[in-house]
Amino acid sequence: MPMTLRNLFGALLATLLAAPAALADMKDPAELKKLLETLDDRQRNGSDYKALLYLEQKEKDKADIVREAVVYRRDAKDQMMILMTKPKGEAGKGYLRMEKNLWSYDPNTGKWERRTERERIAGTDSRRADFDESRLAEEYDPKLEGEEKLGKFTTWKLALTAKQGVDVAYPVVHLWVDKETSNILKRQEYALSGRLMRTTYLPKWTKLFSESKKADVWYPQEMRFYDEVEKANSTVIVMKSVDLRALEENIFTKAWLESKSR
Template sequence: MHLPASLRRLVAVLAVGLPALAAAQGSAPKAAAPEKAAASAKMSPEEVLRHIDSRMSFASDFKSTVRMREVRKDGSESLLEMLVYRRDSSKDLLIYITKPRTIAGGGYLRIGKNLWEYEPGTGQWQRTTQRGNIVNTIACEEDFDRSRLAENYDVKDEGEEVVKGTVFRKLYLTVKEGQQVSFPMLRLWVDPSYNIVKRSGYAPSGRVLRTDVIRSYQKLKDPGANQKEVYSIKEVLEVEEGEGTQLTVRYDEVELAPLSPNIFTKTWLEGKLR
C-alpha cells in the first residue's frame, strides 16, 4: 500500500531537514522580522523554554477533538478520534476515545502523577506508564499535555541555523533529576517567533526514538487570562525512527472554557457507556 501524497511530502521534509522545513511552513505563524530575531537570540536558553511554556499554557480549561492517522511500515493504516480535556492549573488530563467503534468508550485519566487506562469491555482500570503508547500508537501522554519544558529539562544552546533568511535556534535538553518524561533527551529547533518547528526525542543511549515536524499552530485568546494570546499545536507529524511508523495528529475544535470538575474522574468516563 502506497503512502498518501501528503504523508510522502512530510516524510521528505524529515529526510531533507530544515531547508525543506522552512519552505513547507506556509501554514505556521510567520517568522519574526530580523530585529525580533536578534532580540530572540539575546534570550538565554532557559528563558526561551520558559517563554515557550508560557505561550502554550492556559489559565482556562482546554478541550479539543484530536484526530490521528497512523501509517505503519507495512502500509497498514488506522484512523482514530479522541476528546482531550485539560486543566493546566491543576495538571488534570482526561482522554476519551470516540473512534473507531471497536475501542470507543475507552480512555486515559491522570490522577496525580499516575496515568490510568480504562478498558470499556471489561470495565477495568490499569495503571500505565508515561512513556506508554496512547491507543497503541506512537503518541504518548506528553503529546496531549501542557508544555513543561523548563520544569522538566536542563538546556544548553547549540547555536543557530539560518535558512532562507529565517533563524532557527537549536537547543539540547536533558531531563532534570527526579523528573518523569517520555524522552530523557530532546533536541529542539525554534523559530524567531518561539515556535518549535522540529523536535527529536532520544533514548539514554543517544539513539533517536521519534522525530516530530510541527506543521502549524493555532492562535487563541485565553478568557481566563484577560484574553492573552496563547498558542496550541494544530497539526504535527510524528515519525518513529525504529519502525518507520508515521502518525499525523490534528487538534480540531479547540475550546478554552470552564469544564466540570466531574470530567476528571473515573466515574465520568465509566458513565459514558451507560
C-alpha cells in the same frame, strides 16, 4: 557620503553588531530558562482546555487506522483526560492523568491500568506529553546548540536534558524553535543510550484568545510523529477544534470516563 547612505550604512552596521550579541545572550542559562518558560506559557491556558483531535496512524504491513479523540485539560490542577470517540470499537477507551500518574481504561474489561510516560497513546506514535500542558522549564535543563536553518526558517536549536528525578518519556530532547515566532517547529527525542527514538514536526500553529488568561493561547494545528526505530510507522494528529471555556468539575475522574461506555 549622502545622509541616506550614511543612515543605511549605520543601520546595517548595527544589525551586524546586534546578531552576535543576541547569540551570546542565548548562551546565558538564565535566558535559555526564560525561553523554555515562554514556550510553556504560550501554550498554557491556566484554566480549562478542550480539543477535538483527528489521528491517522500508519504501520508497516497494516491498514491505516483513523481515530477521533477528545482531550480535556485543567491546567491549574495538572489534570488531563483523553477520551477515544471513534472508531466504534475503541469508543469509550481513555486515559486519565491525575496526581502525576497516568491511567488507561478499557471498557471491554472494565479495568484501569497505570501507564508510564513512554506509553503509546491508543497504540499511535504519540505520548501523553503531546496532549498535556507544556512543562519544558519544569522538566528539562536547556543548552544552546546554536542557530540553524530549517527550511525557510531560522531557528534556535536547543538540547534539553531531563532534570534529576523527573519522569519523562525521553531523557534527551532536541528542539528547533523559530526565532521570529517562538513556535517549536521540530522535536527529536533520544534514549539514554543516545539512540534517536522519535522525530516530530509541528508545521502549523494557531492562537485562540483566552478569557481566563486574558491573553492568547497557542497550539499546534498539526503534529507529525515519525518512529525512528520502526521507520515505516508514523502518526498525524490534526486539531479540529479547541475550546477554552470552563469544563464540568467531575470530568477528571475515573467514574466520568467509565460512564461514557455504559
